[in-house]
Amino acid sequence: MRPIDLDLPLGSTTIKRLRSSVGMMWYEDRAKWWEERLPEMATMSATDFARKHEINVATACLAMIRYFGHANRPPGWWREKDAADTLLSGRPSVEIASALGIAPSSVRRLRSALMHDWAGS
Incomplete structure (x- = not known):
């Protein structure tokens, strides 16, 4: 992914050409990786998805927004009984965040x- 990190006497353009000649299309491969995981992303929180696939949570959040848009909830949703009980349950913030699909x-x-x-x- 980062040709500059390789200790080779080749420039990044040469590496890109080599990748292309052997059928390694980074952008297409990366897009395919995300698209294959869309059903999973639709059902998991960004934190859980990131942990499972060993990626950054911010990257997972941005991908979810890109594919599904912002998750807008009705105003005051957190005051409803189930959400309020979860928020005030005394469990760790990270657990509650994962349960509600929000940031700690x-x-x-x-x-x-x-x-x-x-x-x-």
């Missing part, structure tokens, strides 16, 4: 907002 930082923010709402009522 969002868990802390939403949990704080829920506690603030309850304190104010």
